Amino acid sequence: MKRFVALIAIALISLSFIPCGAHALSEQREIYLTFDDGPSRQYTPAILDVLKAHGVKATFFVVGKNVGTCGDIMRRMRREGHTIGAHCHEHVYARIYKSPQSFKADLLKCIDAIQRALPGYKVRHYRFPGGSFTVSERYIRIVREMGLEIVDWNCVNGDTEIRDASEQEIMSAVISTSRGKRKAVVLMHDNKRITADTLDAIIKHFKDKGYIFRKFT
C-alpha cells in the first residue's frame, strides 16, 4: 500500500513538472504554410530566405510553365527541404476545366515539368486551381487515380482575395481565418510581393502562439 501511495505521489509530482509550454498533445496546434502559383523569380527567393531564417518547411504548389524557367529555384526548394506539389501547367481556368481530358493533360504537363527540373522527385501532392471545393467528382477521381493527395486550405493570408492588400490587412486575414483551428492550412501565393514582405511577421506571430510548423509529406 505504501508503495502504491508513493507511486501515486511520484505520478502527481511528475505531472506538475510538465513544462507549461508543452500543452497536452491534443491541444497542439499546427500550421501548414502553402504557396501557390510560383515559382516566381521575383519573390520566391525572398520567401525561401525567410523560411530558412526561421527553420520552417513549407509546401509549394507550382505552375509547370514557371518551373521551366526557374530550375535553380526548384532545386533550392528541394535542397532546403520543402515539399513541392503540382498545381497546374498553365493557370487558365477555362482551359484547365474545359473537360476531364484537358484537365488531365494540363496536370500531366505540370508533373512532367517538375520532374524535368528535379529528376527523381516524386510528386505526391496536388492543389486544384480554385480548390477542390467546387470541382466535380470526375476531376477528383482523375487526381486520385494518379496517386496524388489533394490538398485544400482552411485559412488565407488574403494576398489574392484582398485587392492591393496592406501588411495590416494580410496579418488580420491570416489571424482571423486561422482562429480556433487546431490544424491551419494557409493559402498564400509566392508570386505576390506582399506575401514575401509579411511572411516574417506571420511566422513570428504563429511561433509566439506556440504553433508547430509542418509541411505536407
Ligand SMILES: [Zn+2]
Ligand atoms: Zn493558383
